[in-house]
Amino acid sequence: MDIEALKQAVCERVDALAPRLVHASRAIHANPELGYEERFAHDLLTELIEEQGLTAQRGAWGVSTAFDAQAGTSGPSIAVLCEYDALPGIGHACGHNVIAAAGLGAGLAAASVAEAAGGRVRIMGTPAEESGGGKVLMARAGAFEDVDAAMMVHPADADLTAIDAIAIQQLLVQFHGKAAHAAAAPWNGRNALDAAVLGYMNVAALRQHIRPEERIHGIFTRGGDKPNIVPSETAMEWYVRSGTLESLQPLMQRVLGCLQGAADACEVEMTHQWVGISYADMIDNVAMVQAYAGNAARLGRVVLDPAAAHKVTGSTDMGNISYLVPSIHPMIQVAEHGVPIHSVAFAEFAGGEGGDRAVIDGAKAMAMTVIDLWTSPDLLARAKAEFDRRPTGVPVL
Numbered sequence: 242m243d244i245e246a247l248k249q250a251v252c253e254r255v256d257a258l259a260p261r262l263v264h265a266s267r268a269i270h271a272n273p274e275l276g277y278e279e280r281f282a283h284d285l286l287t288e289l290i291e292e293q294g295l296t297a298q299r300g301a302w303g304v305s306t307a308f309d310a311q312a313g314t315s316g317p318s319i320a321v322l323c324e325y326d327a328l329p330g331i332g333h334a335c336g337h338n339v340i341a342a343a344g345l346g347a348g349l350a351a352a353s354v355a356e357a358a359g360g361r362v363r364i365m366g367t368p369a370e371e372s373g374g375g376k377v378l379m380a381r382a383g384a385f386e387d388v389d390a391a392m393m394v395h396p397a398d399a400d401l402t403a404i405d406a407i408a409i410q411q412l413l414v415q416f417h418g419k420a421a422h423a424a425a426a427p428w429n430g431r432n433a434l435d436a437a438v439l440g441y442m443n444v445a446a447l448r449q450h451i452r453p454e455e456r457i458h459g460i461f462t463r464g465g466d467k468p469n470i471v472p473s474e475t476a477m478e479w480y481v482r483s484g485t486l487e488s489l490q491p492l493m494q495r496v497l498g499c500l501q502g503a504a505d506a507c508e509v510e511m512t513h514q515w516v517g518i519s520y521a522d523m524i525d526n527v528a529m530v531q532a533y534a535g536n537a538a539r540l541g542r543v544v545l546d547p548a549a550a551h552k553v554t555g556s557t558d559m560g561n562i563s564y565l566v567p568s569i570h571p572m573i574q575v576a577e578h579g580v581p582i583h584s585v586a587f588a589e590f591a592g593g594e595g596g597d598r599a600v601i602d603g604a605k606a607m608a609m610t611v612i613d614l615w616t617s618p619d620l621l622a623r624a625k626a627e628f629d630r631r632p633t634g635v636p637v638l
């Protein structure tokens with residue numbers, strides 16, 4: 242089969258699957274689950290995969306709500322990723338139900354021609370994107386070692402080639418001083434609250450001299466027990482964000498320097514932990530996203546460069562994957578222009594007709610892009626050559 246016949250075949254397969262895909266999207270939307278609790282979505286998606294004759298590995302890569310399925314026996318291995326976690330209080334306001342159903346449709350359609358086209362496709366269920374870094378846990382267990390390229394689509398209020406994903410790291414800090422009676426013998430005390438306050442002010446001063454895309458936000462989580470006791474133990478929580486994982490490293494050190502300087506001034510000890518999983522920035526593979534945009538255009542979707550149109554800023558664990566294999570994270574329109582993700586209004590669009598259309602078009606555009614990656618060796622080679630120029634030396638797992 243030639244490329245055109247294969248693309249026609251996958252689009253017809255998505256049309257045949259459309260009622261199931263739309264039902265899956267709406268059912269996941271109606272049953273929002275937080276990260277690592279997505280049992281309903283995990284079970285529904287794996288059942289649909291097995292109904293189509295594939296084997297789904299449940300609880301894959303040691304993550305209980307992850308899954309993995311494969312079709313094809315030789316050739317390049319392309320992963321289509323499904324997210325399905327929701328947000329507390331506002332449900333599927335990030336539209337991950339659309340990501341799940343579009344990924345499922347793309348993967349099943351590509352699977353139906355994998356042998357004929359000489360390629361392999363993986364349908365991977367990647368939980369806990371909003372927090373918890375499901376993709377990172379899966380990658381640590383080896384999930385992406387046999388993958389040549391990875392893709393997903395994310396709902397938005399426009400069709401865009403990329404999300405503007407910046408790197409983020411969480412920091413916990415504790416100051417340890419010496420308690421004393423604040424009236425009777427303050428000279429015996431060393432004030433851990435003063436250290437936290439000065440540290441906060443030091444970071445405020447630092448903010449004037451950081452890059453426009455960088456963000457630092459902090460709160461006090463422990464500030465003392467009683468006014469008449471010199472506070473001996475205080476604690477803060479910080480988020481540090483920068484354009485890339487590489488530029489994040491020196492910013493993390495500058496923040497730590499501000500806090501340590503405050504501890505030194507107050508003669509208290511400071512301890513800190515860089516906690517959780519840092520989400521990397523997204524390295525969007527241009528060769529792959531051009532192929533995706535070409536395929537989306539065939540469906541009547543004009544996919545614009547975010548710089549020229551409109552951008553969606555956030556952080557995602559797909560960024561970490563983009564440092565491991567050539568990857569794309571295009572945004573697909575489900576909502577009216579101007580409706581931001583993580584809003585109640587966006588959740589309605591994700592569960593409505595705009596979401597349904599994005600499921601079908603996203604599935605087709607990704608399935609056709611898988612065909613391009615399988616059948617045009619030049620495309621995968623260009624994607625890999627571009628990937629090889631990524632920054633290295635910063636750990637992403």
Ligand SMILES: [Zn+2]
Pocket residue numbers: 335336337370395
């Ligand atoms: Zn999202």
Ligand SMILES: [Zn+2]
Pocket residue numbers: 335371582583
């Ligand atoms: Zn989100």
